Amino acid sequence: MAAPFKPFTDTPIGYVDNDGSPVAKMKPTLSDDQLKRLYGLMVLCRAIDDRGYIMVRQGRAGFLAQTAGQEASQIGSAFFLEKRDWIFPSHRELGAALTKGMTPGQLLAHVLGKDLDPAKGRNMPSHYGDGELHIVSPSSTVGNKTPAAVGVAMAAHIKKSGEVSMCYIGDGATSEGDTLAAFNLAGVFKSPVIFAVQNNQYAISIDAKHQTASRTFAEKAAAFGFDGYLVDGNDVVACAEITKFAIDRARAGEGPTLIEFLTYRYGPHSSADDDSRYRKKEELELWRNTRDPITRMKKYLTRQGLWDDAAEAKLQDEVKAAVEKGLAEAEASPLPAPETVFDHVYATLLPHQIEEKIEIFGHA
Amino acid sequence: MATETATRTFTMVQAVREAMQEEMRLDSSVCILGEDVGPRGGVFLCTEGLYAEFGGDRVIDTPLSEAAILGAGLGMAMNGLRPVAEIQFIDFLFPGYDQLYSEIAKMRYRSAGMFKVPMVIRGPYGGGVRGGVYHSQSPEELFAHVPGLKVVIPSNPYDAKGLLISAIRDEDPVVFLEPKRIYRAVKSEVPEGAYTVPIGKAKVVREGTDATLISYGAMLHVALEAADRLKNEGKNVEVIDLRSLVPYDGEAILESVKKTGHAVVVVEAPKLGSFANEISAFIAEKAIEYLEGPIMRVASIDASVPYNIEKYYLPNADRIVQATKKTLEF
Numbered sequence: 237m238a239a240p241f242k243p244f245t246d247t248p249i250g251y252v253d254n255d256g257s258p259v260a261k262m263k264p265t266l267s268d269d270q271l272k273r274l275y276g277l278m279v280l281c282r283a284i285d286d287r288g289y290i291m292v293r294q295g296r297a298g299f300l301a302q303t304a305g306q307e308a309s310q311i312g313s314a315f316f317l318e319k320r321d322w323i324f325p326s327h328r329e330l331g332a333a334l335t336k337g338m339t340p341g342q343l344l345a346h347v348l349g350k351d352l353d354p355a356k357g358r359n360m361p362s363h364y365g366d367g368e369l370h371i372v373s374p375s376s377t378v379g380n381k382t383p384a385a386v387g388v389a390m391a392a393h394i395k396k397s398g399e400v401s402m403c404y405i406g407d408g409a410t411s412e413g414d415t416l417a418a419f420n421l422a423g424v425f426k427s428p429v430i431f432a433v434q435n436n437q438y439a440i441s442i443d444a445k446h447q448t449a450s451r452t453f454a455e456k457a458a459a460f461g462f463d464g465y466l467v468d469g470n471d472v473v474a475c476a477e478i479t480k481f482a483i484d485r486a487r488a489g490e491g492p493t494l495i496e497f498l499t500y501r502y503g504p505h506s507s508a509d510d511d512s513r514y515r516k517k518e519e520l521e522l523w524r525n526t527r528d529p530i531t532r533m534k535k536y537l538t539r540q541g542l543w544d545d546a547a548e549a550k551l552q553d554e555v556k557a558a559v560e561k562g563l564a565e566a567e568a569s570p571l572p573a574p575e576t577v578f579d580h581v582y583a584t585l586l587p588h589q590i591e592e593k594i595e596i597f598g599h600a
Numbered sequence: 601m602a603t604e605t606a607t608r609t610f611t612m613v614q615a616v617r618e619a620m621q622e623e624m625r626l627d628s629s630v631c632i633l634g635e636d637v638g639p640r641g642g643v644f645l646c647t648e649g650l651y652a653e654f655g656g657d658r659v660i661d662t663p664l665s666e667a668a669i670l671g672a673g674l675g676m677a678m679n680g681l682r683p684v685a686e687i688q689f690i691d692f693l694f695p696g697y698d699q700l701y702s703e704i705a706k707m708r709y710r711s712a713g714m715f716k717v718p719m720v721i722r723g724p725y726g727g728g729v730r731g732g733v734y735h736s737q738s739p740e741e742l743f744a745h746v747p748g749l750k751v752v753i754p755s756n757p758y759d760a761k762g763l764l765i766s767a768i769r770d771e772d773p774v775v776f777l778e779p780k781r782i783y784r785a786v787k788s789e790v791p792e793g794a795y796t797v798p799i800g801k802a803k804v805v806r807e808g809t810d811a812t813l814i815s816y817g818a819m820l821h822v823a824l825e826a827a828d829r830l831k832n833e834g835k836n837v838e839v840i841d842l843r844s845l846v847p848y849d850g851e852a853i854l855e856s857v858k859k860t861g862h863a864v865v866v867v868e869a870p871k872l873g874s875f876a877n878e879i880s881a882f883i884a885e886k887a888i889e890y891l892e893g894p895i896m897r898v899a900s901i902d903a904s905v906p907y908n909i910e911k912y913y914l915p916n917a918d919r920i921v922q923a924t925k926k927t928l929e930f
Contacts, residue, residue, distance in 0.1 A: 322679070354712070358709065358711070359710055365711055367713075367714025372678070372707075375702045375703060380699060380702055381671075383671020383672050384671045384699075384703060387676045387677075387678070387683075388675035388678060390660075391676040391679035391681050392679060393657075394658075394681065395679070395681075399679070401675075413667065413695075417663075417667045417668040417671070421662065421663060421665065421668040421672055579712070580708050580711075580712055580713040581708070581747050582771075583708075583716065583771035587800070588847060588848075588850070
């Protein structure tokens with residue numbers, strides 16, 4: 237099969253322009269239904285994200301890393317993954333977690349640290365995880381998840397299970413030593429792993445130019461013997477198409493791929509950050525008003541004759557209902573019992589833990 | 601008639617190798633990864649012959665990166681395998697320490713049990729081989745302190761095999777530290793076939809009534825030497841081999857200390873913040889009314905391990921004898 241994409245380009249690969257018109261010679265393989273589902277997931281993701289932000293403002297959640305602006309790169313990249321495939325999200329990967337199958341109720345319960353969160357609220361908000369869906373909640377020391385993502389892929393190769401491992405990192409995490417160790421390992425073992433670099437152009441306050449002297453993050457793959465692709469991360473069609481290509485390659489035993497999704501976050505790094513200290517409002521407005529992934533996709537679908545006001549109204553109703561239902565589930569879910577603080581340190585309680593538990597709770 | 605089990609006189613290297621070999625034969629999910637573990641057989645030959653028997657998919661030579669070894673092992677363990685990661689010298693683990701501290705140890709907890717990490721991290725540690733600063737350290741407390749990790753240190757080939765088999769079968773990550781000073785210096789009878797020594801159980805290696813020496817790893821043998829000398833002076837000293845640091849066998853310690861009334865803890869790490877402190881505090885908390893003298897700690901000097909004058913750095917029998925007399929004469 238001739239590769240449909242060129243690696244290491246200076247300009248991002250795209251299918252849909254900012255104004256929603258198709259890019260010449262780039263014909264999607266996605267079905268009409270898939271295109272509409274991608275759009276619907278983005279709208280739902282934005283609504284869940286907005287709801288999380290409201291909960292922070294209300295003081296009900298202590299922290300959030302907003303996803304708004306990055307829906308296309310996250311949802312497009314996760315769209316063709318199967319249930320058996322693995323994702324290693326960074327914080328902020330709400331869209332990827334949603335696409336992989338977490339429900340609005342679970343996602344909002346995670347933000348509130350409730351029992352309905354598959355990880356039982358063990359992690360700060362925006363660190364999504366679910367064992368059954370092979371979503372590995374991240375540690376907050378960015379970059380150090382990457383070797384495990386390769387290890388999962390190495391095991392898939394050894395077991396001949398056909399699983400693919402998708403590792404999300406930000407532009408900042410490409411500077412971590414463990415990330416480079418993982419790139420190297422994946423290259424040597426031709427592991428079925430995809431490194432999805434969400435280049436939202438800021439690692440807290442450090443912009444991409446101060447993160448690396450490389451022209452692109454994609455080109456870093458060349459040093460490790462595999463291809464890197466620079467993609468318009470706000471073009472959900474491009475994000476889905478390029479990732480499908482990388483997934484197919486990985487499953488066929490053709491090794492790792494690095495994809496740089498060029499995108500932009502609208503919110504600060506997190507609810508604890510003040511982005512006015514390091515970026516200009518005009519820059520944010522430029523991205524939000526002229527490059528928004530959701531607006532762009534809606535224009536595209538409309539141009540293609542796949543979308544109209546009635547479809548939009550129906551979707552908005554469905555999204556509203558899904559978020560309301562999710563919120564109700566999350567709110568109804570209890571906090572985990574205090575005694576569970578001892579659970580899952582080990583498979584079973586060790587003697588010193590039993591003693592501590594009796595000391596604190598009066599029973600083992 | 602019971603089936604005869606062949607017993608051989610083995611070094612710890614042979615025992616460690618046989619534990620891995622037998623477990624790999626029994627369980628196809630057990631695999632090895634590390635630097636030079638393949639055709640080279642490991643720099644101490646702990647994996648000699650295993651690449652030839654099991655092939656490169658199960659005895660995996662990795663690039664030179666401890667973060668990659670530990671992190672890849674974590675991923676493999678999460679995805680259904682039972683990796684045994686060899687760290688060439690435990691001193692070299694630290695480029696990958698974050699993998700152990702932030703990822704391997706915390707994965708089960710932060711996923712509320714959705715992911716587990718049945719993984720062994722093993723390698724040679726400790727001094728006495730003129731290895732200088734970076735081939736000699738005893739950093740066991742840096743592992744023992746981390747919730748989610750188990751820490752095991754054998755003192756002889758029989759225990760090494762049985763404990764390593766237990767570690768490989770354990771559902772949680774186990775840091776398995778092999779005292780390289782006695783890799784070949786101490787031999788013992790090792791039976792063929794799988795047997796386990798339980799993690800978390802200490803062993804009374806010498807019974808006595810006057811004082812309790814608590815140690816593990818290579819220092820156990822120094823403690824035994826001290827016990828011999830004390831015996832010549834009429835002091836009957838009990839010696840406990842801790843074998844596991846996490847979990848440690850508090851019952852065995854208390855039983856002995858309540859009997860003798862004196863405790864001396866011997867470790868190879870520098871004293872400040874060492875595991876001797878945990879044991880000492882435990883004894884003080886649980887059995888102070890039985891004590892007839894201070895709990896003594898004998899440890900390495902609070903310095904890095906010097907290449908040339910190492911023998912003044914490490915605990916020796918003299919220092920253990922002196923410490924024991926100090927508490928006995930209190």
